[in-house]
Amino acid sequence: MGSPHAVGIVGLGVISRQYLDLFATSPSIRVAAVADLNAERAADVAAALPDARALTVAELMADQDVQTVLNLTVPAAHAEVAHAAVSAGKSVHGEKPLALTVTEGRGILEAATAAGVRVTSAPDTVLGTGIQTARRLVDDGAIGTPMSASATWVSPGHELWHPAPGFYYAPGGGPLFDMGPYYLTSLVHLLGPIVAVTGAARRARSQRTIATGPHAGEQIEVEVDTHVSGLLEHAGGAVSTIVTSFDAVASTSPPIEVHGDRGSLIVPDPNMFDGEVRLAELGRGGWRSVAASAGYADSGRGIGLIDAVAGQGPGRAGGSLALHVLDVMESLLRSSAEGRRLSIHTVAERPPLVPLTAASEWSRSLT
Structure with a gap:
């Protein structure tokens, strides 16, 4: 029996609610920390979660408890936040697009490969x-x-x-x-x-x-x-x-x-x-x-992260596919x-089919 995967969320705008709702149904994911430019908003979100702490972005990146950074910032900040996560030795799952340009996106994947961490991306x-x-x-x-x-x-x-x-x-x-x-x-x-x-x-x-x-x-x-x-x-x-x-x-x-x-x-x-x-x-x-x-039946935003962590690899929402789309x-x-x-010069394989999987199965895939 494994422990829940610890996620730190950067960016708590409109879309974050959908991720939080999915994670609340899955014991395989634990939101350990949240950060936002609006510190008051971060404090409010953390207060509503069982074990989460409201941190600055720098504090979240340095936190040894966080395994994956969920990057929900605006597109212009996607590459900066992803590089910060990778530099801190953390995997990153980001909202789309992967970055503003192919050059930026390729840089993220190359840095992640060198650091031995995973990059996954919406849409899932x-x-x-x-x-x-x-x-x-x-x-x-x-x-x-x-x-x-x-x-x-x-x-x-x-x-x-x-x-x-x-x-x-x-x-x-x-x-x-x-x-x-x-x-x-x-x-x-x-x-x-x-x-x-x-x-x-x-x-x-x-x-x-x-x-x-x-x-x-x-x-x-x-x-x-x-x-x-x-x-x-x-x-x-x-x-x-x-x-x-x-x-x-x-x-x-x-x-x-x-x-x-x-x-x-x-x-x-x-x-x-x-x-x-x-x-x-x-x-x-x-x-x-x-x-x-x-x-994945009855799933929501964040299922791509669950899919990747459960498979101990890039999963079906891997960064190479996001780079190809970019x-x-x-x-x-x-x-x-x-x-x-x-x-088109980027290469991406067609992801494997997802077998029909009930929520009772995918939600507990790590526990």
């Missing part, structure tokens, strides 16, 4: 029953030879709901870097790694207006492209497309569709852990719902700017 939503059930159908030949896929995510912009949305419009933000990792990581799980891309990107306007919260009415400068379309060539021969946008009101397109020569799949929202998978087979007429057959995103934007097709 793809390890839930939605994406994994679709993956199993592809693997089992339900659609024949995979030929193509499409991924679509559009909205009018996060400034309409987020109280402090500035970072969404700074480097590391935009619809591609914010939402693209869910869709691109899913496409790699479904169809394998990407070897070349062609991108087209646009910016509808130079400023956005915050709609809610204490900063309502304030203007945000837009520093990134807010509509990105891309053509992706997969190593196995399939071709997929992706559209991410902060410049559209709504869409009727499924989040992801996958097409083969014998069938098609409608894949649920990759920002969620479950959802209905639908299959249409050649000659059988119409769509039918498919029961969950793979994935490379694809950076290359899509560069392809648009340069007006040409670009090859």
